Amino acid sequence: MAASSADLAGVQTAPPLLHVRDLRTSILKPACFSLSTGEAVAVRGPSGAGKTLLLRAVADLDPNQGVVTLDGRDRSTIAGPEWRRLVGYVPAEPGWWANTVGEHFGEWETALALVSELGLREAAKAWPITRLSTGERLRLALVRALMVRPRVLLLDEPTAALDAASMTAVESLIKTRMQAGMAVLWVTHDAEQARRVAHRLLVVEAGQVREEAPEWTATSP
Amino acid sequence: MDSYIALTYWDLAAASVLVFIDAGLSIIFRLRVHRSLLIAAIRMAVQLTLVGLVLTTLFSVVSPLWTGLAALGMVLFAGHEAAQRQERPLSGWWSYGLGTGSMMMSSALVTVFALLTALRPNPWYDPRYAIPLLGMILGNCMTGVALGLDTLTTSLVSRRAAVEAQLMLGATRQEAVAPVTREALRSALMPTINSMSATGVVSLPGMMTGQILGGVPPAEAVKYQILVMFLIAGGTGLGAVTAVLGSVYRLTDGRHRLRLDRLHSPKPS
Numbered sequence: 001m002a003a004s005s006a007d008l009a010g011v012q013t014a015p016p017l018l019h020v021r022d023l024r025t026s027i028l029k030p031a032c033f034s035l036s037t038g039e040a041v042a043v044r045g046p047s048g049a050g051k052t053l054l055l056r057a058v059a060d061l062d063p064n065q066g067v068v069t070l071d072g073r074d075r076s077t078i079a080g081p082e083w084r085r086l087v088g089y090v091p092a093e094p095g096w097w098a099n100t101v102g103e104h105f106g107e108w109e110t111a112l113a114l115v116s117e118l119g120l121r122e123a124a125k126a127w128p129i130t131r132l133s134t135g136e137r138l139r140l141a142l143v144r145a146l147m148v149r150p151r152v153l154l155l156d157e158p159t160a161a162l163d164a165a166s167m168t169a170v171e172s173l174i175k176t177r178m179q180a181g182m183a184v185l186w187v188t189h190d191a192e193q194a195r196r197v198a199h200r201l202l203v204v205e206a207g208q209v210r211e212e213a214p215e216w217t218a219t220s221p
Numbered sequence: 222m223d224s225y226i227a228l229t230y231w232d233l234a235a236a237s238v239l240v241f242i243d244a245g246l247s248i249i250f251r252l253r254v255h256r257s258l259l260i261a262a263i264r265m266a267v268q269l270t271l272v273g274l275v276l277t278t279l280f281s282v283v284s285p286l287w288t289g290l291a292a293l294g295m296v297l298f299a300g301h302e303a304a305q306r307q308e309r310p311l312s313g314w315w316s317y318g319l320g321t322g323s324m325m326m327s328s329a330l331v332t333v334f335a336l337l338t339a340l341r342p343n344p345w346y347d348p349r350y351a352i353p354l355l356g357m358i359l360g361n362c363m364t365g366v367a368l369g370l371d372t373l374t375t376s377l378v379s380r381r382a383a384v385e386a387q388l389m390l391g392a393t394r395q396e397a398v399a400p401v402t403r404e405a406l407r408s409a410l411m412p413t414i415n416s417m418s419a420t421g422v423v424s425l426p427g428m429m430t431g432q433i434l435g436g437v438p439p440a441e442a443v444k445y446q447i448l449v450m451f452l453i454a455g456g457t458g459l460g461a462v463t464a465v466l467g468s469v470y471r472l473t474d475g476r477h478r479l480r481l482d483r484l485h486s487p488k489p490s
Contacts, residue, residue: 059389060476060478061385061388061389061478061479062478063474063478063480063482079477080388080393080394080475080476080477080478081388081391081392081393081477082391084388084389084390084391084477085390085391088389088390089389091382091385091386091389093382094382094386095380095381095382095383095384095385095386095387096382096383096386097380097383097384097386097387097400141386144386144390145389145390148390148391
């Protein structure tokens, strides 16, 4: 189901939750955009255009310049660790620092509801990281990020290696969180997915970020 | 010292026959190392002869200035060696500066501590004691610092995703790099621990052997060796901790980001 125009009107009238002005790195050219509460913005563009760099710059993982605010608070006034709890990031290839799945979650019981929702079993807690498939890694990394309850979530192709059922489960879970107010910046190569989950569209090409009117606005109900 | 046996150059020439035998074996087995073996042997003999001349002059002068300059030269050279042994050193002067600074601080501190407490020569900076002691501490400290820094940088590169995953969940830079830091410090201290464990059982340390050959009673030589091993452990630990923590500080920033852009590009293979 495409993001409805009623949803779109709702999120656009609210003041921006995340505001980005002239965000730039050595590769990324100055980018300006904003995200409202409960809004999802799709990020598309050719491989190597700078989509991941954009997410990393918003998450403040790489050196960058420009102004980024969350709820009117300037990022420079918020300590790095606190910022990343407010603005979560799930990379395309998530990292793991311990041997088993359970060791990456503070409280497995809390994670369990989300883990089940994404089609993984309770026994996953004891699974060694080395035997996880790419799809399992992506879903578990998403659970890990959601447990921090970020205000904004930056997703880098979170369903690239998933089957249709798992993809639907991921989209459904994110939409539930969006209804609770979380905003999402969602990198995807899948035009259909962008249409299903996003209200607006950012296009990244050769390090240049620009907002485009999405093709689905003409057809959405 | 009365049982000290002086060596003549003929004695050394006779022993050098063994190196020629090695070179002969290299030719027979086509190892192609005979040339480098002979060059290394000549270098060793020339370098040690020069050091002998320098030390003879230094010991006869007993000047704090010359002792300090000799010590400084040794530390600067050790810093260069430690930087050379790293696969991905810090860029700019950081690699050399951190390695040299940490070794200078730790080895000077430990050497002065030993001179003032255990050995107490008169004057305390007597180069006959200060220079050999510093040399032994510095040599081991250099190995530890180089190993620690190399482990730290290569592990941070290979485990970048894991470190950043923790940062993304709100970990501080200290928390995120703690496992890598521990691994680097362990690898820095391992040679010293292994050497202490094996000393006396597997090997007789060079200094102790030298003292015994020089006529010092074995029980006295053992006491010296134990003292030196303790000093080496202290100097290596202090130097490695300073160098590794300094590098962690440099490879992260105030925004709690991992800054691998502050490393040299990988050496071409």
